[in-house]
Amino acid sequence: MKGNKASILTAAERCKNILASNWQGRLNTIKADAKGSKADIYSSKVNYMVKRGKPYIWVPENDLHNVVRFAEESLREMILSEQKAISEFSYSVSGILSSSGPSCPLRSENLQELLDGGEQHVIYKFNLSSCMFIDGNGGTHEVNLENIEASKADILSPFSANLIDGINQSEVRRRALLLFCIVYKNANAKDAYVLSIDRKGFEVLGKVPSPPMKDGFGEYQWKEFRFTFREEARSVEAFCSQLVEMEEEALKNVSSYSGLGS
Numbered sequence: 001m002k003g004n005k006a007s008i009l010t011a012a013e014r015c016k017n018i019l020a021s022n023w024q025g026r027l028n029t030i031k032a033d034a035k036g037s038k039a040d041i042y043s044s045k046v047n048y049m050v051k052r053g054k055p056y057i058w059v060p061e062n063d064l065h066n067v068v069r070f071a072e073e074s075l076r077e078m079i080l081s082e083q084k085a086i087s088e089f090s091y092s093v094s095g096i097l098s099s100s101g102p103s104c105p106l107r108s109e110n111l112q113e114l115l116d117g118g119e120q121h122v123i124y125k126f127n128l129s130s131c132m133f134i135d136g137n138g139g140t141h142e143v144n145l146e147n148i149e150a151s152k153a154d155i156l157s158p159f160s161a162n163l164i165d166g167i168n169q170s171e172v173r174r175r176a177l178l179l180f181c182i183v184y185k186n187a188n189a190k191d192a193y194v195l196s197i198d199r200k201g202f203e204v205l206g207k208v209p210s211p212p213m214k215d216g217f218g219e220y221q222w223k224e225f226r227f228t229f230r231e232e233a234r235s236v237e238a239f240c241s242q243l244v245e246m247e248e249e250a251l252k253n254v255s256s257y258s259g260l261g262s
Helices: 011-021 073-087 091-099 107-116 145-150 157-169 171-185 236-258
Strands: 024-031 040-051 054-060 121-125 132-134 140-142 191-198 201-209 220-228
Touching (some): 011 157, 011 191, 040 073, 073 107, 073 157, 091 157, 091 236, 107 157, 157 171, 157 191, 171 191, 171 201, 171 220, 171 236
Antiparallel strands (some): 024 040, 132 140, 191 201, 201 220
16 A cells, blocks of 8 residues: 555545446526525436536426436447446456445446436536535535546446445455554554545545543544555456455454464
């Protein structure tokens, strides 16, 4: 592992990855009257895809949002591309993806419903006017739109939700996360989950002892830890391979500490 500023994604890159790795969001439109009132806000859940960095939103035809039409062929091509990639994944990648729970289906499966379903939709391109990144502590950070435009979505984005869920659903890999906290961060975590992944590494949310109180006793608190790969993962295969290497390295180090490896 390595740790420096260049190994951490910018806020713009993280925003682009969040946008590209999902397929559903909440659309809010504001109806302004002649007096400039913005009290009438309509909100609904919509599906979307990202094409060349731009979100395209599918809205049911009878919904109340005002939208513009766009062709569905790009969506079909993207779904076929992801399905082809899935069929060619190695056993190690498929193993993680298959561990993902039923509540987290593949993005292509969710978007396929837009093509197969009987409901009519109107499609329009969503032009960003502002962007705000919300960190794990609830802090907000305004992101420059020029940086958003210049950044590219991570190559892991189409499968990141399933990789994260697959890791978190696996008891073996969850135990490995605890070892990561111990070996690489010197933190005695009681529990841990993967929070996000990208080509440079991943974030883990660990349950660690909080500072002791005046009475000498302490409780537990959730804390984020960043783990950085030795080299960027340029594919899903590379990400899973480096994750396995870290698991093996952490286990070897713990065995060495305890004398089990001697």
